[in-house]
Amino acid sequence: MVALAQTPPSGDRLRAIDGFLAEAWADRKAHDDRLRDLAVEVRFDRGVAHVTGEVADPEQLRLARDRIGQLAGVLGVWCKVRIAGRDPVVVDLGCGPNKQWPGNLGLDIFPAKGVDAVADLSGSLPLADDSVDVFFTVHILEHLIDFLPLLDECHRVLRPGGVLHVMSPWWGHVNAVADPTHVRLLDVQTFKGICLQRPPGTPRWYPLHAGCDGASIFADLTPVPPDAEPPTKSHLARFFD
Numbered sequence: 001m002v003a004l005a006q007t008p009p010s011g012d013r014l015r016a017i018d019g020f021l022a023e024a025w026a027d028r029k030a031h032d033d034r035l036r037d038l039a040v041e042v043r044f045d046r047g048v049a050h051v052t053g054e055v056a057d058p059e060q061l062r063l064a065r066d067r068i069g070q071l072a073g074v075l076g077v078w079c080k081v082r083i084a085g086r087d088p089v090v091v092d093l094g095c096g097p098n099k100q101w102p103g104n105l106g107l108d109i110f111p112a113k114g115v116d117a118v119a120d121l122s123g124s125l126p127l128a129d130d131s132v133d134v135f136f137t138v139h140i141l142e143h144l145i146d147f148l149p150l151l152d153e154c155h156r157v158l159r160p161g162g163v164l165h166v167m168s169p170w171w172g173h174v175n176a177v178a179d180p181t182h183v184r185l186l187d188v189q190t191f192k193g194i195c196l197q198r199p200p201g202t203p204r205w206y207p208l209h210a211g212c213d214g215a216s217i218f219a220d221l222t223p224v225p226p227d228a229e230p231p232t233k234s235h236l237a238r239f240f241d
Contacts, residue, residue: 021044048077076165076220091106190217
């Protein structure tokens with residue numbers, strides 16, 4: 001059976017979706033006592049929620065993330081939020097000259113403006129255990145023949161409750177094959193396999209969010225300890241077949 005291609009939303013529709021999401025979040029925050037006084041700002045850009053501000057503890061950030069992610073049309077929830085006065089440590093992997101946010105630590109195999117440290121992402125990362133709050137891998141995994149070692153390294157380096165943000169071309173879009181340096185095809189279901197089907201003893205991930213806009217796939221993953229309960233079926237049904 002040949003899969004039918006999805007058509008990515010037009011620019012006009014994406015702007016309209018962002019407007020809808022902004023209104024929906026404002027309404028949800030106004031009617032939820034737990035959210036009303038949170039000092040976070042949410043900006044929607046092509047379906048991705050960019051969250052900034054400050055919260056008193058990690059539970060407040062988890063609550064905000066979860067409620068934002070429940071809005072229909074949200075593809076990912078990217079956070080740079082201070083917790084109890086501490087700035088998060090955010091790392092852009094394979095950033096080249098373009099970081100997702102100014103002030104992020106940039107790692108890339110090639111030196112360039114914006115690259116703070118040169119590192120081969122197919123090997124070990126020059127970062128200490130439990131030292132990073134957020135990783136970005138934006139248009140990176142499709143360039144690695146085997147990206148699981150990189151995910152294992154991110155798991156090692158992320159603090160408890162940290163998040164790995166992934167964005168890559170969807171396998172059914174021409175962008176996935178137009179670049180001859182792409183060596184892997186990915187789908188949202190790939191992240192179901194990463195979270196649920198890896199061998200015992202390997203690092204485990206919990207899917208916070210996953211989605212596809214017809215051109216790109218998005219996934220927000222958080223590391224979990226080996227003895228953690230697996231995601232519920234109802235949680236997985238939000239993202240995966």
